[in-house]
Each structure stands twice: as structure tokens, then as C-alpha cells.
Amino acid sequence: MQNKIAAARFRAKALSDIRAFFSARNVLEVETPLLSQGASHDFHIDLFSVPSEPVTGDMRFLQTSPEPHMKRLLARGYPDIFQISKAFRMGESGKKHNPEFSMIEWYRLDFSLLQMMAETVELCQTVVGPLPATYVSYGEAFLKATGLDPFSAGYELLVSHPTIAAHGLKVKDFAEAPDVLNFLMSEVVEPSLNPSILTIIHSFPLILSSQAQPDPQNPQASLRFEVFAGGMELGNGYQELRDIGEYRLRFERENAKRKAAGKPVPPLDERLFGDMQEGFPACSGVAVGLDRLIQLGMGLSRLNEVLEFPWEKS
Amino acid sequence: MGMISTNEFRKRARILLDGQPCMIVENEFVKPGKGQAFNRVKLQNLLTGRQLERTFKSGESFEEADISYTTMQFLFTDGKIYTFMDTKSYEQVEIPKESMDGAERWLLENTECEVAFWGEKPISVTPPIFMDLIITYTEPAVKGDTSNNVTKKATIETGGEIDIPLFIGEGMKVRVDTRTGEYVERAK
Numbered sequence: 001m002q003n004k005i006a007a008a009r010f011r012a013k014a015l016s017d018i019r020a021f022f023s024a025r026n027v028l029e030v031e032t033p034l035l036s037q038g039a040s041h042d043f044h045i046d047l048f049s050v051p052s053e054p055v056t057g058d059m060r061f062l063q064t065s066p067e068p069h070m071k072r073l074l075a076r077g078y079p080d081i082f083q084i085s086k087a088f089r090m091g092e093s094g095k096k097h098n099p100e101f102s103m104i105e106w107y108r109l110d111f112s113l114l115q116m117m118a119e120t121v122e123l124c125q126t127v128v129g130p131l132p133a134t135y136v137s138y139g140e141a142f143l144k145a146t147g148l149d150p151f152s153a154g155y156e157l158l159v160s161h162p163t164i165a166a167h168g169l170k171v172k173d174f175a176e177a178p179d180v181l182n183f184l185m186s187e188v189v190e191p192s193l194n195p196s197i198l199t200i201i202h203s204f205p206l207i208l209s210s211q212a213q214p215d216p217q218n219p220q221a222s223l224r225f226e227v228f229a230g231g232m233e234l235g236n237g238y239q240e241l242r243d244i245g246e247y248r249l250r251f252e253r254e255n256a257k258r259k260a261a262g263k264p265v266p267p268l269d270e271r272l273f274g275d276m277q278e279g280f281p282a283c284s285g286v287a288v289g290l291d292r293l294i295q296l297g298m299g300l301s302r303l304n305e306v307l308e309f310p311w312e313k314s
Numbered sequence: 315m316g317m318i319s320t321n322e323f324r325k326r327a328r329i330l331l332d333g334q335p336c337m338i339v340e341n342e343f344v345k346p347g348k349g350q351a352f353n354r355v356k357l358q359n360l361l362t363g364r365q366l367e368r369t370f371k372s373g374e375s376f377e378e379a380d381i382s383y384t385t386m387q388f389l390f391t392d393g394k395i396y397t398f399m400d401t402k403s404y405e406q407v408e409i410p411k412e413s414m415d416g417a418e419r420w421l422l423e424n425t426e427c428e429v430a431f432w433g434e435k436p437i438s439v440t441p442p443i444f445m446d447l448i449i450t451y452t453e454p455a456v457k458g459d460t461s462n463n464v465t466k467k468a469t470i471e472t473g474g475e476i477d478i479p480l481f482i483g484e485g486m487k488v489r490v491d492t493r494t495g496e497y498v499e500r501a502k
Contacts (some may be wrong), residue, residue, distance in 0.1 A: 019496025044350050091321065091351070091372065110492025167354075174350075187369075210348055224348070236347050313398035 007306040011294050014127045016105060018084065018290075020038040021126050025119075027080040027106060032069035034086060035060040038269030040067075041254035042210075046090035047264060048099075059265060062088035065287055066105050067211070070274050071240070074283060075275040082106035084290065093311050095302050096232050099101040100311070102290035102295045113223045113239040116284035117200050119253040120227055120235055123288060124198055131229060138221075141201050141278055146184050150205055151220045155180065163188050178207050184300050190228060199228045211250070212238035227288075229298040237286030315378040315408055321355040325403060327415050328360070328379040331368070335360040335379035335432045361413050362439070363487035378433065381465045386429045388421045396421075396439075397407065409436045419474030420492045441492045447471055448487050452478065465497075 022029065039047050063069075066083050073081055087103045102124070108116060121133040142150040146161060158172050160178040167187070174180045193199045206214055208269035209222030212227035222270035223239035243246060251268055258265045294306045304310040318329055319448055323341040330336070334471040340356035351372035357363050360381065364457035386398035386407070395408045396418060407429070409417060417427065417439040428440040478497045489498040 042348055044345075044348060054328050070405060091341070097345065167367075169369055169371075179350050182346045182354070186344060186346040186349065208348070244383075248402055259405055 003305070006296060007298060007300075008308065010298055011248045011290075011306070014290065014294055015084065015295070017126050018123070020305060021123060022082045025080070027082045027108070028078065029210075030070065030073060030078070030081045030083050031085070032066050032083065033284070034063050034074070034088075034100075035286065036063055036069070037061075037267075037274060038068055039266035040064040041251040041258065041266060041268075043254050043261070043263070046092075048088045048090050049095065049264060064089050067285070068107060068269055068288070070107060070270055071280070072275040074109075075272075075278055075280050080106070096292065097305055098307060098311050100314075101285050102291050103230065105285065105287045106284040107240075107283050109281050111239075111284040112226060113202065113237070113284055116237050116239070116286055117202060117225050117227075120225075120237055120286050120288065121198055121200065124227060124229070124234060124293060125166040127293040128229070130181050130198065131198050133200060135202065135205045138201050138205065141189055141193075141199075142181075145189040150181055158184065161188075178205075181205065181208060182186075185187070190231065190233070193228050193231075197229065198234075199252065199263045201226050201228065209241075210236075210238065210251075211241050213241050213248070222291075223284075230292075232292050232296065234292055234296070235286055235288035237284060238282045240280075242280045242282065244273050244280075247273070247276075250285045315380050317375040318374045318378045320355070320372050323353060323355060328381045329376040330355075330379045331357065331359075331376065335381055335437070336366075337381075339365060342502055344369075345498060348392050355450070360432065363438070376405055381437075382431050384431065384476055385426055388423065388425045390423065391418070398427070398436075398439075401426065406435050409439060413437055414439050416495075417492070418472075419443045419495070420447070420490060422447070422472060443492060444498065445472075446487050446489050447474075447490055449482060449484050451480065452482065454483065 011057055031307055035052060037060060045064050048062040049059040050062060051057050059225040065087050066085050070081060070083060084104050086100055090099055113114050117263035127133060130188050139149060139151055148158060148161065148260060155177040158177055159174050161184060164182060203215060204224040206220055206222045209224055212222040215221040215223050225237050227235045237250055255265050291306055298306065300306060318327060323338045325336045325338055328335060336357040336359050338355060339358050340455055342354045344354050345351035353370050355370060356365060356367050361403060368389055381486055385401050387401055389397045389399055394411055396414055398409060413436060420441045425441060429436050430438045442473050447470040449468050450471050453466055466480055467475060468478045469475055476497050479486060482488060487501040489497050489501045
């Protein structure tokens with residue numbers, strides 16, 4: 001297929017441009033393990049687990065992101081680092097998803113969220129070309145698209161949004177407020193964004209903070225952002241949480257949900273905490289989906305069009 | 315019948331939704347990075363033929379609909395009930411006009427159709443894609459008609475109405491696309 005070869009050429013150029021981008025900024029390329037004893041605790045991310053010991057059959061997990069290992073490097077005193085690696089998320093197959101995908105992840109010491117957002121825009125532009133960028137807060141974007149203030153609305157009001165009934169969904173399909181926020185974000189807010197510019201949505205609600213720090217200016221918000229273009233989420237960044245106790249709390253909360261739903265519960269990553277014990281530096285980090293950047297840069301409508309061997313054909 | 319989950323929603327898979335048999339037309343996986351995954355699904359209600367869009371939580375399961383297809387020959391009608399015969403077992407079934415979905419407009423005696431059954435109940439009839447049918451009534455072409463009409467109405471031997479080119483007259487045979495109800499070409 002001629003257009004797949006064009007996609008391969010586009011990818012090769014993107015990879016070399018991304019490496020030049022980081023090299024010019026003195027960011028060190030690293031490579032960390034794909035198989036790990038620890039794994040993401042995120043309730044909505046399903047893990048591939050692989051028998052990894054011939055006698056005992058002990059399992060390891062394929063990484064859903066290189067985040068834990070890269071954070072361990074930072075805790076061990078590494079400078080600014082980046083990595084281009086595969087990430088694996090079971091069951092995520094569709095127009096914008098492939099269960100195995102390529103991710104660009106990088107960390108910048110002493111970067112504020114603002115600096116990180118600016119650099120993320122530049123990185124995206126390196127691959128997709130000079131799209132203009134616009135910044136908007138989560139609260140503002142959400143209110144404009146849905147008519148609801150995500151910080152004050154609460155579960156009851158959020159779940160009564162007409163979009164939910166229009167999709168034939170019921171209240172019981174949403175366990176808690178974050179689920180409704182995520183749904184309305186992807187079904188109402190995202191489609192309302194201009195697809196031909198980069199939109200950076202920042203200051204996510206604290207209940208969606210994931211591994212971001214709370215926002216010192218706004219107790220309900222967190223230092224998390226996402227970048228969108230072409231009707232897709234391209235990347236997700238944080239000013240990184242540094243408090244081990246808070247990490248434990250957030251991971252345990254997700255694990256409790258996993259347990260209740262009968263999903264595999266990965267043990268807390270004591271290796272990560274052990275490394276962080278030595279002190280975790282002030283930094284910001286971001287992950288950007290490389291395949292989606294290539295799709296956007298080539299003006300294609302499906303992720304499969306840039307993958308020679310998408311999931312069904314691999 | 316077994317259960318079928320959104321992950322197994324291939325095109326043409328058939329499920330029971332609110333007690334009605336539906337066929338999957340399109341299935342799109344939707345998931346915000348850290349959020350719950352959904353499937354945005356386009357379905358066709360096999361009783362009414364209507365398309366609908368619904369969103370389901372990924373992994374939700376549905377009862378499979380017991381739909382089967384049989385080739386049957388159209389025998390006769392009294393205008394309300396259409397009688398067909400299974401070409402293998404010679405068994406006859408009677409299908410009310412409401413379940414014919416307009417297929418009755420193209421049926422000649424002995425035409426072989428595909429009949430869909432939900433359990434024992436016939437729910438739809440698909441005629442052959444192309445039928446060659448005789449024009450039984452149409453206005454003669456008016457010489458010097460300067461209006462922009464390039465087609466005219468016609469009635470065919472099975473009672474259906476189609477638009478035909480001006481040069482086609484009564485008694486001629488034409489090929490009709492039964493999916494769209496459109497004239498294709500003059501038939502021999």
C-alpha cells in the first residue's frame with residue numbers, strides 16, 4: 001500500500017525531528033523496561049499481563065506508559081529525559097485507538113505547567129506543522145460547551161445533562177462524578193473544539209488530577225493539562241505530584257475500585273516509592289501519542305491509516 | 315441464545331435491545347485517556363427497519379437475537395397477507411403486509427426472496443436486488459415538452475411505481491434496483 005509507505009516515511013521523519021527537538025534542548029533520551037512488576041492502577045486502563053517466569057509462572061505487566069520507570073530515573077538524579085516507546089492498553093481498539101501504540105514521554109526539571117504546555121505545543125508543531133495554539137481552562141471550556149460548571153455542578157446535575165439521555169445512557173452507567181466529566185468532555189467539549197488548531201485545556205478539576213499536583217491558586221483544581229487537535233486528545237501533562245503519601249493514597253483509591261470490579265489489582269510499586277524516598281525533584285512531565293500526531297500531520301481520519309499492521313492485522 | 319458483549323459487536327451482529335431484535339451497523343470505540351470506555355453504536359431495528367444510535371459502556375453484554383434467513387418463493391397474496399414457500403421444505407408461511415417493508419412492490423409469482431425470521435416469526439423480506447418488470451401504465455411522451463423533466467412516472471406489473479426515462483412506453487420491460495426503487499436500464 002503506497003499510502004502506508006508514505007506514513008512510514010512521515011513517521012521516520014517525525015522520529016528524527018523529535019530527537020533533534022530534544023537534543024537541541026539537552027534532553028537525554030532514555031530506554032526503560034516494557035515489562036514490569038508494577039503497573040498502572042488507573043481503573044479505566046486495562047492491563048496486559050504476561051507470564052514471565054517459566055517455573056512459577058509469575059506475571060509481569062506490559063507498560064501502559066513509561067511514567068513509573070521514568071519517575072524512578074528522576075528520583076535517582078537523572079537530568080531532563082525523554083523516551084519514545086510502545087505502550088499497551090488492553091481492549092482499546094477503534095478509530096482513534098490501537099491497543100499497542102507509540103508514546104513520546106518527557107520530563108523537565110523545574111518546569112512550571114505553563115512552560116510544559118508551551119513546550120508541548122512546540123513538540124506537536126514539530127510533527128504536525130505550524131498549527132496555531134489556544135489555551136483555555138477546563139472550567140471555561142466545559143461551561144461553554146455543556147452549560148455546566150464542572151467544579152460546582154456535582155454528580156446529580158452532571159448526570160442529568162441531556163447528552164446522556166440522548167445517547168440512551170442511564171444514570172447507573174456512571175459510578176461517580178469523574179466518569180460523567182470524562183464522558184461529557186469527550187462527547188460534548190471535544191467535538192466543540194476547532195479541529196484545525198491546537199487547544200490546550202488546563203487546570204483540570206482536582207477529582208481528575210491523576211498524578212498532577214493540586215493547584216496552589218485554586219483548591220478545586222490541579223496542575224494538569226491536555227492538548228487536543230483534529231478531534232483527538234494528543235497528549236496529557238502534569239506538574240508532577242511529589243508527595244509519596246499522596247501517590248499511595250491515589251493508587252490505593254484506584255486499586256479499591258479495581259478490586260470491587262473484579263479487575264486485576266497490581267501491587268503498589270514499592271520500587272518506585274523506594275526510589276522516590278530519596279527525594280523526587282520538582283518537574284513537569286507529559287505524554288503525547290505519536291501515532292495520532294502522524295495521523296493529524298498527514299490529514300488522515302483513522303489511526304489505522306498510519307499503522308501498517310493495526311491490531312486486527314498484526 | 316448466548317450473550318454478546320460490545321467488544322464482539324461486529325457488523326451484522328444481532329442483539330436484543332429493549333426486547334427488539336437489532337443489527338449492528340457501525341460500532342465505534344470511544345475513550346478519553348483516563349476515562350471509562352464507551353461504544354458508540356449504530357443499529358438497525360430489524361422489526362421497523364429504522365436506524366438508531368446508542369452509546370453503551372464498553373464490555374456491557376446483550377442477549378443475542380435469534381435471527382435466521384431462509385430462501386423462500388413468493389406464491390400469492392390477497393393484498394393483506396403474502397404467502398411464501400420454503401424452497402427446501404415446501405413449508406408455507408404467511409407474512410402480513412406491514413412486515414414486507416415495501417418488498418411487495420417488486421414481487422412476481424415465484425420470485426425467490428430472502429426471508430428473515432426472529433425465532434419462528436418472519437420479520438422481513440428481501441427481494442432480489444434487480445427485477446425485470448413490465449410497464450403497465452405510463453403517460454406517452456409529449457412531443458416538444460420543453461420542461462426540464464427527464465423522467466416520468468410509471469406503474470409496473472407488480473403494482474410498484476417508478477420514475478422512468480421519457481422514451482420508455484407501456485408494455486416495455488425495465489430493470490429495477492429494488493434497494494432504491496430506481497430504474498436501471500431497459501431489459502430484454
